[in-house]
Amino acid sequence: MKLFEYLNNEICAETKGVYAPYYYRYLGYKQDIAAEPSTFRANGIYALFTETKPVIMKNEIIVGNKKPLFADVDKITLEYAEKIVQRFGERTFISNKDHYAPNYDHILTVGLPSLIDEIDNSLEIHGNDTRKCETLLAMKHTLCGFSQMIKNHVLAAQECKKDPAYNKERLDGIIKNCEAITEGKPQTFAQALQLVWFCHSAFLMEGRYAMALGRLDQYLYPFYQADIEKGITTDEQVVELLENVFIKLQDDIVNICIGGQNKNRECEINPLSYCILKAVGNCNVPGPNLSLRLTENTPDDFLDECLKTIGTGLGYPALMNDAVNIAALKKYGYAEEDIYNYSMVGCIENFITGMQPPWSDGRFDTPRYFDYIFNNGISETNGSIGLDTGDVENIGSMQEFMTVFEKQLIFGAAEYYATFNKDNSFINQAYYPEPFLSCFCYDCIGRGLDINNGGSKYPSVHGAAVMGIGTTADSLAAIEKVVFTDKRATLSDIKNALNCNFEGYEELHKELLAAPKYGNNDDFVDKYAVWFIDYLGALFENYKTRDGGGIYIAAAANTSNIYAGRSIGATPDGRKRGEPLSDAASPSYGKDVKGPTSTINSLSKPDYTKVACGSVVNQKYSPTMFNDQNRPKLQALIRTYFKKGGQEIQINATSREVLEKAMEEPEKYKNLVVRVSGFSAFYVTLDKSVQLDILNRTQKG
Template identity: 30%
Template sequence: MTERIQRLIQRVRNTRHPICTKKFQIAHEVLKNNADAMPYMKRVLLLEAYLDQMPVFIPDDELIVGEGASKPYGIELNYEFGMWSSKELLEMQEECTWCYMEEDDLAFALKYNAENEGHALNLTQKAVDYFKKYDDLVAVQLSGLIGWKSLESGVHRTAWGNAGIGHFPNVSLAIPLYTRVLNKGARSIIDSCKAMIAAEKFESPDSLDKIDFWEGLIRVYEAWIRFANRYADKAEEMAVDCRDSVRAAELKRIAEICRRVPEYPARNFREAVQAFWFTWIMMPSPTNSVGRFDQYMYPFYKKDIEEGTITKDEALELLENIKTRCQSFVSVRGSQTRMGSAGGANWFNFTIGGVDSEGKDATNDLTYLLLEASLETQLPHHTLTLRVHENTPELLMKKAMDVVKTGLGMPAFISDKEYISFFMQHGATLEEARDYAISGCLDGNLPGKTRISGGSMLNNPEFLDIFMHNGYSRFSGMMAGIETGDPSSFETFEDFLAGYYRQQHYLMEKVSRVCNVQTLVNMRYNQDPFFSGLMEGCIEEGKELTNRKCSPYDNLMMHAMVGAINAVDSLAAIKYWIYDKKKYTMAELITAIDNDWNGYEEMRRDFKAAPKFGNDDDYVDSIAVNYYKRWAEDVEAFAHPWGHGITAGISVSTHQMIGSRTAATPEGRKAFEIMADGSVSPEQGADHNGPLAGLRSAMKIDHSKFNATLLNHKYMKSALATDADELKLAAVVRTYLTNGGKHIQFNVVDKQTLLNAQAEPEKYRDLIVRVAGYSAYFTNLTKMVQQEVIDRTDFA
């Protein structure tokens, strides 16, 4: 690693991120002066103003230019989500360890609150305004079924800041055509729009909208070119004053590059990297996707290497500079994310590996170099997701395991087979489907072709709970569903299950309508002219990307499941104790969970001891298979503004949040305990037959019906002590992903984590450690063996 990268890492690790209001101020001014503009035109004017008015500056050592905020390492508040209350602003100044406001920004924020009562545009509130007229939708919204978006505590009601120049958020689950910028340039997008305007015959009822759309695009892309040229000017100016001749030469080169890209096609790897970065900062969202970076960048790299104009080490340095850049792009919301680690969850997913359009392995030097960049920099952002197929090279799997072993938690491994199957089931051709990449955490998309809007994080056990209370929501204290009958009245488990699925189907329809309203609100208010220029069909049809259906699989919405395995285990426990063993009655169970199992400790132990998913036990796995199938069918059953377009997916990070507000569940979970992690991971500590049995259970479920599934494994570092160990784990990964599994990722933990697990075992039920040649759950070991494992960690 070069000294330059070491310095950049030091800087980004040690910085406190200033929360800036420059972008907010620009937006406030623009919208005040253009209150009467159409929603789309407002979005054009905002982008134009950001690009022309955001300050440009080039910090020391950077090879790639393009700041995401008005101050170094800054976060810009988004106007769309309003301002924190003055009280919260002042608390943040006191409490936040990694972010703060400088005096000028704080002064503006307080003044703004005094004058504007703390609110700008609030998209969630707009959606609520529409559906609050419908009692059934309000009842569902309040019921606790929908993770993020309760009327009372919607997290969207707090301010939201992040680094980046473009619009935020809500179109984030899509992957732009970086190739269009790299290979054709922004000028060609402008020219295409001009040609469309020239050819317009005004024979369509929306011809005027189209003209507005193209003109908006032209204005935005012209502004983007000016933005790059402002960087060129700045670099030239700095080069003149720079006494360090090496840096001066770098600055001159930066100036030349910024004069060229993104306006014109990139001619080499350096230009391509800069063009990529200029594009990327226009889509600032924690779920922003980079697509198949190793694929679209490779032609530039290959040409430069062949011509001898760049070395592998120089290319690696550029990739590492991208990593330090991504690491600095943090986001901030309410006090909860501020209490966590800096920036909360950002995914910035780089998808690597996989097959090409012909089905051949697409691994190249950049695939390895991206892994190397993560290995060397040890920075958690950006994320890497490795597409695995039958012919993924063993060497690449080994390299990936080298990175996993460091404890970075990446790359995640995903299955080409399952993702490709998903897209083909939704109308893509095989060739198109092979080009999928990951956006968000694990949500598949086809670059330039498809967009998914996030529907909701759905609390699966809550569906069951409402059914078990005959339509009544314990969360809201009011009816949410239909009356499916006294749960004690079902004579067989099959009848019980049929009743449950009737309730699920009813509730899902309501959930879908709530989400549809949000989709429509976003369509109207949250359009993105820039992103639209990089999606297929938008320019040709004259339509903004949220307002089109360019293919059967475009503009899907996705409901994410949370705690599905808790629901499955609950159903299994009910079948086992109430219908098969007949040891307890349904009425007893309902009383027990209504009392959070207090006074029912023995019963709780029984329900905890019932068959659990993750042990390759068909008793429960068959319930899971059916449950997942029915879930996917119900999710897909309802109409979407763009037709048949709702799909099932998963949430990576909300099992804790949703668990923390969900009452006791029949599988033995107490109220407010964490839910199972991911969508096909066993409940923490519920799998006793080892990790492979867990995989076998997961492989029974049809993953291809889901946009994504998630399986997490935690390992102690010593489990990957030798090369042979790494290759064995790689074989596990490949086997899982080519035989029905869709995703798997590993957390590798250190001695401190083991000590924490010993102190608080309930939080570490899924931690796998190596015990003398086999793997076992750490918390299932006796204290003495745990101690021995801990003592050994240092030697590992």
């Protein structure tokens, strides 16, 4: 077993006590319960960092974890502490507080003590501005607490030396690293990684979620390079250090960005990128959400290594088209050097690293507007009302249908924005500061302002995830084909069929299903996918966040397409009531039947430079696509997609589990295609012994 595997056992072992993050923060709050907001918040964070007792695990070489948040506290104290903390304001997901990529570059370059000095300097400059001084002092207080937390780890490690179960040499290393980073700049790769990991752990202790590590292979590279040149570390040791960190990322979404390019279009893949890829692959846990900023100049060899990792069943890294993302971000007026330093947060969201307030996405359920159009503005399935655009029978042409549909979307976007804006503004930014986070955002220290109150270089943004591009495009194409081209039914017939969930309308249902579907390189339907991105992108461009930032669109869903589908009636593409919507930017499930190149030809048509938040295309291939003969073909497929303007592709190898499930429930896997030696077949049509042949060739995912 490797070191991280032993560590994993320790991580998974039960921790004594109850999970009590609120309790520690409360200890700080109650010191001065009526303090001014920044001071108050800083007191809570200071207590959280200093009152918790570090836990050093036997197999850690990079220390810091969430175990100290467990406390032996009685129920009444715990509940009361939680009540107070929550009453004093917890900004929530909907108020755009999550998802952040800290400016790790800076703290690594100057070191923790100098970062504190920067605050002192700023205090001198802003000395006559009481609010700014309070804000800066709050930041400083949290950094001092943070420094103390690291020092407490030194003490804890010294304590562990008395325990023969610990490796003394390893503890000495930990002590040395921790001391070094509290005293000055990190001197080695291990120290730099340790400092970053302490920061990340501190954010987790604060209760933050979806904190990204940003461009790990870029900001750690100088340390890696120096160590290698001095001959004090090897790639194996670097991988081991990284594993020691990545294995801890199991119950969170932590985006790690590798690759990319600088302003001069030079590819930034370096030897550390390879180490990171290797460590993520070795750990094989879902937490490290690895993203590759893929450029034309990314070496084929590196992409090949990525495909090998993907083919193990891990599915990562997700592949991002750097050129498209950069073009999309350029529309928002960011400085060029900041754009080229972007990274991903959460799943795929494009973030101006360490320079904008945290933000997150909301869901815009586009296919819901068919419910309203067909039912005078009332959705029974959804229990909601939209716009009454009149009786659907009165619509006489496809063009007219589009006009009416657009009216629905304009109303919907306004409603979305109003709801978002209310939530986002509900908690007054000035009263809910984030002093610790502000220390990791340019230019909060210089300006003496909190990250949520004008400190960041750029304003906050938001992502409206426009759902159901496949469902919507397919529905519009079905209406055009069946009603206006072939004249096989009227809109009134479709209305009745939809409201009966197609029961009693089996023939019409078949015709709707037979209409062209997105993902088969057929312009008849693909033009609606192009329209979808153009129209919704432009629609949301009309709106701004509270501090003047853009409302991006995203074509991403995670699993939200399933939940959204549950509350949306039957749609004209033939999808039944409650069934999932099409996923993310992908075609409707199983409707792209002409093979991967056709799918990609369709997917290349929308203009993703209008999707600044990011998009997701999930594609599954048989494990044989990842063998030595086929990986170059897969690579060519991806390269072509990106040359044609695709934005993102996340590839999965069909797992053994999926094949097993398909044997149990064939009706759910009618479209599962398996390929062996270039020969493909629908899996569920094969007889059992043949299915077993394939299953036995497929590794566990």
